[in-house]
Amino acid sequence: MTVAIPQHIALAYDFPVIFTRRVFDPGNPVLADVLARAGEGPHKVGVVLDAGLAAADPTLPARVAAYAAAHSRLLTLVEAPLVVPGGEMAKADFAVVEAVWELTFRAKLCRQSFVLAIGGGAVLDAAGFGAATAHRGVRLLRLPSTVLAQNDAGVGVKNGINYFGRKNYLGTFAPPYAVINDHALLATLPAREIRAGLAEAVKVALVRDALFFTRLQELAPRLGVLDDEALLETDIRCAEAHLQHIAGGGDPFELGSARPLDFGHWAAHALEEATGGALRHGEAVAVGVALDTLYSSRLGLLAPAEAEAVLTLLTDLGLAVWHPALAALDMAGAIEAFREHLGGRLHLCLLAGIGRRLEVHEVDLPRLDAARQDLAARAASACA
Amino acid sequence: MTVAIPQHIALAYDFPVIFTRRVFDPGNPVLADVLARAGEGPHKVGVVLDAGLAAADPTLPARVAAYAAAHSRLLTLVEAPLVVPGGEMAKADFAVVEAVWELTFRAKLCRQSFVLAIGGGAVLDAAGFGAATAHRGVRLLRLPSTVLAQNDAGVGVKNGINYFGRKNYLGTFAPPYAVINDHALLATLPAREIRAGLAEAVKVALVRDALFFTRLQELAPRLGVLDDEALLETDIRCAEAHLQHIAGGGDPFELGSARPLDFGHWAAHALEEATGGALRHGEAVAVGVALDTLYSSRLGLLAPAEAEAVLTLLTDLGLAVWHPALAALDMAGAIEAFREHLGGRLHLCLLAGIGRRLEVHEVDLPRLDAARQDLAARAASACA
Ligand SMILES: NC(=O)c1ccc[n+]([C@@H]2O[C@H](COP(=O)([O-])OP(=O)(O)OC[C@H]3O[C@@H](n4cnc5c(N)ncnc54)[C@H](O)[C@@H]3O)[C@@H](O)[C@H]2O)c1
Ligand SMILES: NC(=O)c1ccc[n+]([C@@H]2O[C@H](COP(=O)([O-])OP(=O)(O)OC[C@H]3O[C@@H](n4cnc5c(N)ncnc54)[C@H](O)[C@@H]3O)[C@@H](O)[C@H]2O)c1
Ligand SMILES: [Zn+2]
Ligand SMILES: [Zn+2]
Numbered sequence: 001m002t003v004a005i006p007q008h009i010a011l012a013y014d015f016p017v018i019f020t021r022r023v024f025d026p027g028n029p030v031l032a033d034v035l036a037r038a039g040e041g042p043h044k045v046g047v048v049l050d051a052g053l054a055a056a057d058p059t060l061p062a063r064v065a066a067y068a069a070a071h072s073r074l075l076t077l078v079e080a081p082l083v084v085p086g087g088e089m090a091k092a093d094f095a096v097v098e099a100v101w102e103l104t105f106r107a108k109l110c111r112q113s114f115v116l117a118i119g120g121g122a123v124l125d126a127a128g129f130g131a132a133t134a135h136r137g138v139r140l141l142r143l144p145s146t147v148l149a150q151n152d153a154g155v156g157v158k159n160g161i162n163y164f165g166r167k168n169y170l171g172t173f174a175p176p177y178a179v180i181n182d183h184a185l186l187a188t189l190p191a192r193e194i195r196a197g198l199a200e201a202v203k204v205a206l207v208r209d210a211l212f213f214t215r216l217q218e219l220a221p222r223l224g225v226l227d228d229e230a231l232l233e234t235d236i237r238c239a240e241a242h243l244q245h246i247a248g249g250g251d252p253f254e255l256g257s258a259r260p261l262d263f264g265h266w267a268a269h270a271l272e273e274a275t276g277g278a279l280r281h282g283e284a285v286a287v288g289v290a291l292d293t294l295y296s297s298r299l300g301l302l303a304p305a306e307a308e309a310v311l312t313l314l315t316d317l318g319l320a321v322w323h324p325a326l327a328a329l330d331m332a333g334a335i336e337a338f339r340e341h342l343g344g345r346l347h348l349c350l351l352a353g354i355g356r357r358l359e360v361h362e363v364d365l366p367r368l369d370a371a372r373q374d375l376a377a378r379a380a381s382a383c384a
Numbered sequence: 385m386t387v388a389i390p391q392h393i394a395l396a397y398d399f400p401v402i403f404t405r406r407v408f409d410p411g412n413p414v415l416a417d418v419l420a421r422a423g424e425g426p427h428k429v430g431v432v433l434d435a436g437l438a439a440a441d442p443t444l445p446a447r448v449a450a451y452a453a454a455h456s457r458l459l460t461l462v463e464a465p466l467v468v469p470g471g472e473m474a475k476a477d478f479a480v481v482e483a484v485w486e487l488t489f490r491a492k493l494c495r496q497s498f499v500l501a502i503g504g505g506a507v508l509d510a511a512g513f514g515a516a517t518a519h520r521g522v523r524l525l526r527l528p529s530t531v532l533a534q535n536d537a538g539v540g541v542k543n544g545i546n547y548f549g550r551k552n553y554l555g556t557f558a559p560p561y562a563v564i565n566d567h568a569l570l571a572t573l574p575a576r577e578i579r580a581g582l583a584e585a586v587k588v589a590l591v592r593d594a595l596f597f598t599r600l601q602e603l604a605p606r607l608g609v610l611d612d613e614a615l616l617e618t619d620i621r622c623a624e625a626h627l628q629h630i631a632g633g634g635d636p637f638e639l640g641s642a643r644p645l646d647f648g649h650w651a652a653h654a655l656e657e658a659t660g661g662a663l664r665h666g667e668a669v670a671v672g673v674a675l676d677t678l679y680s681s682r683l684g685l686l687a688p689a690e691a692e693a694v695l696t697l698l699t700d701l702g703l704a705v706w707h708p709a710l711a712a713l714d715m716a717g718a719i720e721a722f723r724e725h726l727g728g729r730l731h732l733c734l735l736a737g738i739g740r741r742l743e744v745h746e747v748d749l750p751r752l753d754a755a756r757q758d759l760a761a762r763a764a765s766a767c768a
C-alpha cells in the first residue's frame with residue numbers, strides 16, 4: 001500500500017531595487033512610496049544601523065528621525081536605531097541576529113512590520129538573517145551603504161552569518177521587501193572600499209554582459225579617479241545584471257550547484273581566509289577574476305587579447321591583480337573547499353569570451369598553476 | 385534622480401507526500417525512489433530521531449541501518465542516528481537546532497545532502513529549522529511519526545522553535561524534499577495522541593471540505609475505537625486537504641494575515657499556554673473548534689443543527705469539547721495575542737456552513753462569551 005500525493009507550490013516575489021540620492025531628505029518620496037505599497041500606515045519600522053556608517057555619518061540617526069516625523073502617517077519608528085558592529089564582526093557570531101530578534105520582540109514587530117537595515121553587506125546579511133527568522137520572516141528593507149552592497153550583496157536574496165569558522169555557514173534565502181540604494185550614502189566610504197566594489201562589476205560583465213564590459217572600459221579613466229556619476233552608472237548597471245541573473249538564471253534559490261556569479265570566487269574566498277580578512281572581498285575577487293581569466297586563456301577557451309583586456313581594466317580601476325598570498329595558496333585544497341561549499345559535483349565558471357561563461361567540472365592543475373605564474377610574472381615586471 | 389528596477393522572482397517547489405507502511409523494510413522502495421530522484425547516489429544522509437519514538441520503538445535505528453545497507457548504492461548514513469528530545473522540549477531552546485548544525489558540519493553535509501528527520505511535529509519543526517539554515521538549506525526528508533505530524537504538521541512548509549516564551553517565534557518557510565508517512569510508525573503512539581491528531585481532520589473538513597466532514601461522520605464509530613484502516617484513510621484525506629490549501633490557497637508562505645487552517649486556533653493556543661502544555665495541541669484545537677463553531681452559530685452564520693453535528697462528531701471521536709481552563713480564559717487578550725501573532729489586522733476564520741469558511745475582522749465579545757457558556761452548559765449536563 002503506497003499513496004503518493006504530489007505537492008506543487010508556486011511562489012512569486014516582487015521587490016523594487018531603487019537608486020536615489022538622500023533618501024532621508026523629507027522631500028524624497030522613495031521610502032514613503034515603498035511603505036505606501038504596503039497599505040495604510042503607519043507601519044512599524046525598527047531600524048538597524050551599521051556602526052561604521054554611523055561613525056562616518058553621525059547625523060544619520062537624526063535624519064532618519066526627521067524623515068519619520070515628516071511621514072508619520074506612513075511610518076512609526078518603534079525606537080531609536082539599533083547600532084550594531086559593522087563589517088565582518090557583524091557576522092562573526094549571533095550577537096547582531098539576537099539583537100534583531102530582541103528588537104522584533106520588544107517592539108512587537110510582526111510579519112507585516114518592517115526591519116530597515118542600513119549598512120554594508122555584512123550588517124545587511126546578519127540583520128537580514130535575524131529578520132528572516134523572527135516570526136518566520138519580518139519584512140526587510142535594505143539600505144546598502146557600500147558600493148559592493150549596492151551593486152551586489154544588498155540586491156540579492158541571501159542572508160547569513162559565519163559559523164564554525166565558515167563564511168555564511170548559516171543563513172536563508174529571503175527576498176527583501178525593497179532595496180533602496182542611496183548613492184549619497186557612499187560619500188563617506190573610503191576609496192579602498194569603493195574600488196573593491198568595482199571588482200564585482202567587472203565580474204558580472206565578464207560572465208553575462210559584453211556590452212557592460214565595453215562600457216566599463218570607456219568609463220575606466222573616470223572610475224579610476226572615482227568620478228561620482230561614473231560610479232552611479234556602474235552601480236546601477238551592475239545591480240541590474242545581478243538582478244537579471246537571479247531572476248532569469250533559472251535557479252534563484254540555488255538549488256543546483258552552478259553559480260556563475262561566483263566567477264573568480266573560489267580563489268577569492270581562499271585568499272580572504274588566508275589573509276585573515278586583510279584583503280577586502282572585492283580585492284580578493286579582483287585577483288580571483290584575473291586568475292580564472294588567465295586560466296581560461298591557458299586552456300585555449302579565451303583569446304589572449306581578451307584576457308589582456310580584462311587585466312588591463314582591473315588595473316585601470318585601481319585593483320591589484322596579484323597578492324603574495326596567492327603564491328602560497330593550496331589551489332587543489334581551495335577548489336575542493338569550494339566544491340564542498342556548493343555541494344555535489346564541482347561547478348567552475350570560466351570564460352569562453354568576454355560576456356560568455358562556460359561551466360567546467362574538473363580542474364587542470366598544471367595549467368591553473370601556469371596561470372598563477374603568469375600573474376606572478378606580471379606583478380614582478382610591474383614592480384621592475 | 386531616481387531609478388527603480390523591478391525585480392520579479394518566480395519559484396516552484398515540488399515534493400511528494402507519500403503514505404506507506406514499514407518504510408525501512410529493505411523491500412520497500414519508497415525511500416530509495418525518493419533518493420533516486422536526486423540523481424546518482426550514494427547520497428549522504430544524516431538521521432535525526434525523536435527520543436520518544438526511539439524509546440517506544442527501540443529497533444528503529446537498526447532498521448534504518450539495515451535499509452541503508454540494502455540500498456547502499458543510493459544512500460550513505462553519515463553516522464548513527466542523532467537522538468534528540470521529543471515533544472515540545474525539542475523546541476524549547478537551540479539545543480536540537482545546534483545539534484543539527486553540528487551534524488551537518490561534522491559530516492560535511494552540503495545543500496545536495498539530506499537530513500532525514502523522524503519524529504513528532506516538534507522534532508520535525510526543530511530539526512527542520514536547523515536543516516533550513518545550515519548552508520542556507522540542506523535537503524530535508526520528513527518522516528512524521530504522530531497522527532498530527534502525518535496529517536498536518538509534517539506535510540506543510542513551516543519549521544520553527546519557541547523563543548522568548550513564544551510558540552514558533554523563530555523559524556522559516558522551507559518546503560521539504562519529500563514527506564514519507566509510515567503508517568506503521570503510529571503503532572506505538574498512545575491513544576491520547578492519536579485522538580488529538582484527529583481534531584485537525586475535523587478542523588480542515590470544516591473550513592474547506594464538506595464531503596470529508598460527511599465521511600468523518602461515517603467513519604466516526606470506527607475512528608472512535610482507533611480502527612487502523614479508518615485512521616489511515618482519515619490521515620491521507622486530512623493531509624491532502626492541508627496540502628491543497630497550502631498549494632491553492634494563494635498564500636503558501638503566509639505573506640498576508642488570513643490563516644483559515646488556524647480555525648479554532650486562537651483559543652487553542654491560549655489554552656495550551658494556560659494549561660502549561662497539559663492539553664495536547666489537538667485537544668486544545670478540539671475545544672477551540674467547538675467554541676468557534678458555537679460562536680458562528682450565535683452570530684447566526686451557522687445553522688444550530690450544523691453546530692450540533694460538529695460537536696457530536698468531536699465527541700464521537702473521543703475528543704473533549706470543554707476544558708476548565710476555558711472558563712478562566714481572558715478571551716479578549718487571547719484574541720489580541722492571536723492578532724499580533726498573525727500581524728496586522730485581525731483575521732478570524734468562522735463558519736458559514738460545514739466546509740464553508742468566512743473571514744471576520746472583529747469580535748463580538750458578548751456573543752463569544754455566550755458561546756462559551758453554551759459549551760460550559762453542555763459539559764455540565766454531560767456530567768450530570
Ligand atoms: N548576501 C549576499 O548575497 C552577499 C553577496 C556578496 C557579499 N556578501 C557579504 O557582504 C559582506 C561584505 O560587504 P561590504 O563589502 O559591503 O563590506 P562590509 O559590510 O564588511 O563593510 C565594510 C566597512 O565599511 C563600513 N561602512 C559601511 N558603509 C559605510 C559608509 N557609507 N561609510 C563609511 N563606512 C561604511 C562598515 O562599518 C565596515 O567597517 C561580506 O560579509 C560578504 O559575505 C553578501
Ligand atoms: N510546522 C507546522 O506547520 C506545524 C503545524 C502544526 C503543529 N506543529 C507543531 O507540532 C508540534 C506537535 O507535534 P505532535 O503532535 O506530532 O507531537 P510532539 O512532536 O510533541 O510529540 C508528542 C510525543 O510523542 C512522542 N512520539 C512521537 N512519535 C511517537 C511514536 N510513533 N510512538 C510513541 N511516541 C511518539 C514524542 O517523543 C513526544 O513525546 C507542536 O510543536 C506544534 O507547534 C507544527
Ligand atoms: Zn562577490
Ligand atoms: Zn493545529
